[in-house]
Amino acid sequence: MSDQILLWVGFNVFVLLMLALDLGVFHRKAHVVKTKEALLWSAVWIALALLFNLGIYFWQGQKVALEFLTGYLIEKSLSVDNIFVFIMIFAYFGVPALYQHKVLFWGILGALVMRAIFIASGVALIERFHWIIYVFGAFLILTGVKMAWQKDKEIHPEKNPLLRLFRRLMPVTDRYHGGDFFVKQAGRYFATPLFVVLLLVETTDLIFAVDSIPAILAITLDPFIVYTSNVFAILGLRSLYFALAGIM
Numbered sequence: 001m002s003d004q005i006l007l008w009v010g011f012n013v014f015v016l017l018m019l020a021l022d023l024g025v026f027h028r029k030a031h032v033v034k035t036k037e038a039l040l041w042s043a044v045w046i047a048l049a050l051l052f053n054l055g056i057y058f059w060q061g062q063k064v065a066l067e068f069l070t071g072y073l074i075e076k077s078l079s080v081d082n083i084f085v086f087i088m089i090f091a092y093f094g095v096p097a098l099y100q101h102k103v104l105f106w107g108i109l110g111a112l113v114m115r116a117i118f119i120a121s122g123v124a125l126i127e128r129f130h131w132i133i134y135v136f137g138a139f140l141i142l143t144g145v146k147m148a149w150q151k152d153k154e155i156h157p158e159k160n161p162l163l164r165l166f167r168r169l170m171p172v173t174d175r176y177h178g179g180d181f182f183v184k185q186a187g188r189y190f191a192t193p194l195f196v197v198l199l200l201v202e203t204t205d206l207i208f209a210v211d212s213i214p215a216i217l218a219i220t221l222d223p224f225i226v227y228t229s230n231v232f233a234i235l236g237l238r239s240l241y242f243a244l245a246g247i248m
Contacts, residue, residue: 007224015231019109032097035246038239045236052232056225067220071229074219078212079233083241085204090245093197099179103194104238107201114206115230118213123223163199172196 049072057065090100173190177183181195216226 033242038242041239049232071216075233082208110202111205
């Protein structure tokens with residue numbers, strides 16, 4: 001097995017262990033995440049990212065380490081917009097604070113999978129059709145202009161096309177059922193509003209990924225660096241959300 005494969009396997013095992021530790025130990029029982037706890041976890045994730053960056057520095061040198069750090073900072077800064085959207089979604093659907101961590105946990109787990117697919121596809125496209133990087137650049141400029149003009153535009157989750165389609169395919173209960181995403185009533189399965197929120201969180205991250213990944217691909221085409229910088233930024237997203245939500 002090559003060193004590169006070992007790196008990929010080792011990193012993903014580390015991520016899965018951290019997620020298992022998070023859900024299975026620290027959040028085994030649902031509880032409201034306080035600001036102090038969120039700030040502590042934010043510091044932990046940032047410290048882990050910087051330690052990883054230090055390891056890259058000694059392993060592959062200053063240039064690659066700088067690429068990782070730049071990618072991490074770009075993703076981290078862009079994720080702030082993501083967080084404010086999450087806050088609005090949770091407020092709109094009145095998600096109990098007790099279950100917000102669960103939604104974000106599974107939402108971020110799904111985001112990791114989607115990011116991996118996006119990154120692999122993006123790198124493959126650029127390596128095969130280098131001119132496509134200019135398309136990505138134009139798209140980023142267009143997105144930036146659109147965001148500037150629609151800065152104060154309200155968000156209407158109920159107009160999400162994926163949510164509309166889902167509600168046509170599966171019935172949704174009119175109230176929360178604890179931390180359950182699905183419940184069985186009268187011999188039929190229903191999705192709960194908590195799953196609807198999870199669906200919106202996933203689609204929101206998908207939209208933001210379309211913006212952030214091309215930005216990082218403009219810095220480096222090393223899939224390992226792009227992926228790991230994205231993962232570390234995303235893993236710290238939950239704690240950053242609770243920290244900002246607690247301060248606001």
